[in-house]
Amino acid sequence: MTPEPAGIVVVGASLAGLRGAEALRRGGYDGPLTLVGAEPYRPYDRPPLSKHVLAGELAADATRLPELTDLRARWRLGSPAVSLDRASRTLRLGDGSVLAYEALLITTGAEARPWPAETGGGLAGIFTLRGRDDAAALREALVARPRQVLIVGGGLIGCEAASCLRDLGLPVTLVDPNPAPLARGLGGFVGGVIAGCLRDSGAMFRPGTMVRAFEGDAAGHVARARLADGSTIETNLVIAALGATRATGWLRGAGLRADAGGVTCDAACRVLAADGTPCPDIYAAGDVARWPIALYGHRLIAVEHWGNAIEQAAHAARNLLAGPGDQRPYTHLPAFWSSQFGVNIKLVGLPEGADSVAVVQGSRASRRFLAVYGRAGRSIAAVSFDQARWLPAYAEAITAGAPFPPINDATDRPRIETSAPGFPSLRTAPAHPAAETVHV
Amino acid sequence: MSDDALFAAVMDPANRADPYPLYARLRERPVSRQRDGSYVVSTHAAIRSLLFDPRLSSEDLPPPRRPRTGNPLKDLILNPIKNRISATHRPFIFRDPPDHDRLRSLVMREFSIARVQALRPRIAQEVDALIDACRGRGEVCLVSDLSYPLPVTVICELLGVPRADEPRFQAWATQLATAVEPDARHDDATRRQIVGAFDEIAAYMGDLIREKRRRPTDDMLSGLAAPGPGGRKQMSDFDLLSTAVLLLVAGHETTVNLITNAMLTLLRHPEELERLRADPERAPRLIEEVLRYEPPVHFRTRKALGTITVAGETIPKGAPVILLFAAANRDPSRFQAPDRFDPDRGDIEHFGFGGGLHYCVGAPLARIEAEIALVALSRRLVAPRLAVDPPPYRPGASLRGPEELRIGIDGTA
Numbered sequence: 142m143t144p145e146p147a148g149i150v151v152v153g154a155s156l157a158g159l160r161g162a163e164a165l166r167r168g169g170y171d172g173p174l175t176l177v178g179a180e181p182y183r184p185y186d187r188p189p190l191s192k193h194v195l196a197g198e199l200a201a202d203a204t205r206l207p208e209l210t211d212l213r214a215r216w217r218l219g220s221p222a223v224s225l226d227r228a229s230r231t232l233r234l235g236d237g238s239v240l241a242y243e244a245l246l247i248t249t250g251a252e253a254r255p256w257p258a259e260t261g262g263g264l265a266g267i268f269t270l271r272g273r274d275d276a277a278a279l280r281e282a283l284v285a286r287p288r289q290v291l292i293v294g295g296g297l298i299g300c301e302a303a304s305c306l307r308d309l310g311l312p313v314t315l316v317d318p319n320p321a322p323l324a325r326g327l328g329g330f331v332g333g334v335i336a337g338c339l340r341d342s343g344a345m346f347r348p349g350t351m352v353r354a355f356e357g358d359a360a361g362h363v364a365r366a367r368l369a370d371g372s373t374i375e376t377n378l379v380i381a382a383l384g385a386t387r388a389t390g391w392l393r394g395a396g397l398r399a400d401a402g403g404v405t406c407d408a409a410c411r412v413l414a415a416d417g418t419p420c421p422d423i424y425a426a427g428d429v430a431r432w433p434i435a436l437y438g439h440r441l442i443a444v445e446h447w448g449n450a451i452e453q454a455a456h457a458a459r460n461l462l463a464g465p466g467d468q469r470p471y472t473h474l475p476a477f478w479s480s481q482f483g484v485n486i487k488l489v490g491l492p493e494g495a496d497s498v499a500v501v502q503g504s505r506a507s508r509r510f511l512a513v514y515g516r517a518g519r520s521i522a523a524v525s526f527d528q529a530r531w532l533p534a535y536a537e538a539i540t541a542g543a544p545f546p547p548i549n550d551a552t553d554r555p556r557i558e559t560s561a562p563g564f565p566s567l568r569t570a571p572a573h574p575a576a577e578t579v580h581v
Numbered sequence: 582m583s584d585d586a587l588f589a590a591v592m593d594p595a596n597r598a599d600p601y602p603l604y605a606r607l608r609e610r611p612v613s614r615q616r617d618g619s620y621v622v623s624t625h626a627a628i629r630s631l632l633f634d635p636r637l638s639s640e641d642l643p644p645p646r647r648p649r650t651g652n653p654l655k656d657l658i659l660n661p662i663k664n665r666i667s668a669t670h671r672p673f674i675f676r677d678p679p680d681h682d683r684l685r686s687l688v689m690r691e692f693s694i695a696r697v698q699a700l701r702p703r704i705a706q707e708v709d710a711l712i713d714a715c716r717g718r719g720e721v722c723l724v725s726d727l728s729y730p731l732p733v734t735v736i737c738e739l740l741g742v743p744r745a746d747e748p749r750f751q752a753w754a755t756q757l758a759t760a761v762e763p764d765a766r767h768d769d770a771t772r773r774q775i776v777g778a779f780d781e782i783a784a785y786m787g788d789l790i791r792e793k794r795r796r797p798t799d800d801m802l803s804g805l806a807a808p809g810p811g812g813r814k815q816m817s818d819f820d821l822l823s824t825a826v827l828l829l830v831a832g833h834e835t836t837v838n839l840i841t842n843a844m845l846t847l848l849r850h851p852e853e854l855e856r857l858r859a860d861p862e863r864a865p866r867l868i869e870e871v872l873r874y875e876p877p878v879h880f881r882t883r884k885a886l887g888t889i890t891v892a893g894e895t896i897p898k899g900a901p902v903i904l905l906f907a908a909a910n911r912d913p914s915r916f917q918a919p920d921r922f923d924p925d926r927g928d929i930e931h932f933g934f935g936g937g938l939h940y941c942v943g944a945p946l947a948r949i950e951a952e953i954a955l956v957a958l959s960r961r962l963v964a965p966r967l968a969v970d971p972p973p974y975r976p977g978a979s980l981r982g983p984e985e986l987r988i989g990i991d992g993t994a
Contacts, residue, residue, distance in 0.1 A: 502635055502678070503678070503679065507679070509679065509682070511635075530633060530937065530938060531633065531634075531635040533630075533633050534630075534633055534634045534635055534636075537630075548635060548636060548887070549887070550636055550886045550887030550898070551635030551636050551886065551887075552635055552636075552637075552638055552677035552678050552886065553635075553677065553678040553679050554886075
């Protein structure tokens with residue numbers, strides 16, 4: 142039997158995988174192209190899952206991404222890649238089949254961190270929210286009007302879910318080990334605004350504590366949570382919003398720099414072998430890829446954002462098709478948005494590691510403001526609450542390495558005061574180990 | 582002509598009919614300092630960047646002050662109070678966040694697409710009536726016969742002004758038109774006329790607002806006058822008044838120019854007029870290209886609250902900044918063959934309605950009015966041709982448009 146021609150294999154059929162495959166075709170690649178996806182679905186869009194899908198405004202299966210190019214691809218959906226053999230240039234799928242490749246684009250993304258089995262993870266009624274099936278199952282459970290919902294983790298997903306569930310009129314308690322929601326991402330100074338939104342929405346916010354274990358009823362359904370402070374919360378529906386780990390398990394033994402924090406790439410998106418040399422035939426992009434960001438001192442960072450998935454995948458595809466002498470560095474200013482509690486939140490840059498923050502337009506009290514993060518006198522990130530219009534000007538200043546704060550004579554200018562951003566130290570959040578920046 | 586005199590030439594009425602060669606020369610320096618210390622910005626990229634720069638303020642323009650009357654009661658007590666009220670309750674086009682955002686979002690809620698679409702039959706009826714009135718004539722003046730009266734009728738309908746009072750609005754609109762002209766240097770007589778019209782319309786609107794609060798009807802003014810959450814007023818009476826006047830004034834001459842410029846451009850490109858006659862579906866793309874090619878508003882003025890560096894030039898704190906939208910619309914680094922009128926160009930991110938924070942609130946309405954008017958004109962004017970080209974222009978360089986547009990016709994259909 143003649144083996145099928147190998148061509149380029151894209152492992153991971155989500156946003157980054159799709160946009161990467163499209164970029165390959167647009168870049169003139171005419172050979173065989175295979176997309177491997179763990180789920181049985183064509184690529185779909187995740188941002189609506191924690192918003193419109195939970196709210197019942199959009200069916201989970203109506204999130205399919207538009208395919209913008211004629212891909213002429215072989216789709217291998219419903220069976221994940223389970224191992225990689227670089228010597229024979231093959232990868233094995235969960236169904237036992239073997240695929241050969243000439244070049245690989247890794248876009249396997251990340252997986253929701255599940256609640257540990259030994260503290261109640263197997264109970265019915267405990268949900269995670271990452272994929273289409275998660276959202277559909279959770280939506281179905283919400284339609285049954287749970288008596289009391291407990292959300293564990295006040296990150297973006299936890300807060301968006303809380304907002305959505307309060308709109309549905311469901312009783313919600315949110316538990317987070319930090320003093321404020323979004324504290325790890327945005328710091329307590331900004332997260333405090335969301336704490337106010339949470340409380341105004343009628344949700345119960347329990348900061349500074351964590352769930353030790355869940356206990357079930359006789360039928361094996363979750364019934365209550367036991368907290369670190371000794372109290373208990375009755376609940377019959379739990380959303381475990383504990384962040385994500387990168388889907389790199391299948392790369393174990395492949396001789397690449399990969400762990401739960403991602404696969405390590407060079408600036409050109411080439412995956413590094415264990416000895417630190419870039420593999421000329423393996424690229425990575427999207428949530429799974431961590432690469433040295435020049436703007437942040439070449440720290441290795443994986444950026445779990447929608448915009449990065451698109452841009453990085455296109456960049457990796459471009460470099461994959463280019464010759465070894467024409468590898469361009471990927472320069473990207475991380476950015477995300479979130480809608481919750483009627484507020485549009487947008488961020489540019491990476492606030493992590495900031496030593497100061499200042500509101501430069503509007504006020505926290507009005508929940509319409511723009512705040513800038515600084516580190517060692519330089520502006521490193523900016524966040525807007527319902528003020529996204531101005532963000533590009535700040536993004537430009539941040540990219541240019543402007544001093545902190547970069548703009549302090551804008552319209553709607555308050556008295557500018559510098560505060561501590563209020564990032565929790567990692568010690569205070571043992572239930573949520575840092576997923577990113579794991580150096581190899 | 583040196584760079585720092587180019588904008589003075591733009592202001593010169595002698596160049597009104599064709600300012601575009603001056604704009605091309607201005608674009609050679611995207612940000613160019615003028616002798617009076619203002620900065621003219623003329624490229625697409627530089628204007629785009631400034632529209633989203635939080636350091637540009639719109640609050641600089643002084644409101645029209647009431648001139649001395651010789652009556653001590655008015656000069657020393659009443660007029661200073663009125664001036665103060667006008668200054669603190671400026672229309673939101675002359676305000677910055679957060680006041681601007683609050684007022685504008687209230688207006689946007691009332692200026693819904695549904696409400697604008699519902700005006701279509703009324704606009705079509707009015708357009709037909711205006712063309713009917715030209716029956717039997719061999720020449721029409723588009724400005725006085727259609728472009729000028731139409732927008733006032735539509736705004737009155739939108740606001741909820743009784744039809745019987747519409748002629749008074751036609752007169753006020755004319756008198757107040759220069760109030761939003763950024764380049765206007767008013768003499769005392771003009772100022773007296775503007776504040777006179779303003780005081781009259783204020784008295785009228787005050788009564789109408791009270792009436793709408795008592796007996797709300799389905800119109801914008803009733804919506805804005807309705808109590809908000811908790812039964813409190815959404816907008817103070819003074820803000821409501823300045824907003825209503827703004828909608829009348831800002832929506833008037835701009836729409837006049839859009840309709841007139843569109844017809845002028847089509848008469849200069851008769852093949853496009855013929856294609857529109859055969860296919861009214863082409864109207865939206867024609868209007869969009871007119872907004873790029875011959876926009877109703879050529880520039881707006883802002884003030885730099887801080888030092889801003891853009892396109893390699895530093896604008897100092899406090900300097901007036903003139904955003905020359907009409908020049909950016911013809912920027913060859915943004916548009917292919919920018920001086921060609923091409924309704925089929927796909928890439929048309931123009932500044933015909935400005936951009937950013939102050940993007941035209943009435944854009945959807947303006948598009949619909951122009952669309953309906955153009956389709957009707959293309960179908961009902963028989964063998965239209967320009968009697969004079971170029972037509973005479975009104976003096977304004979920003980709100981730039983023909984004073985009259987005489988069109989020879991072989992009757993109306």
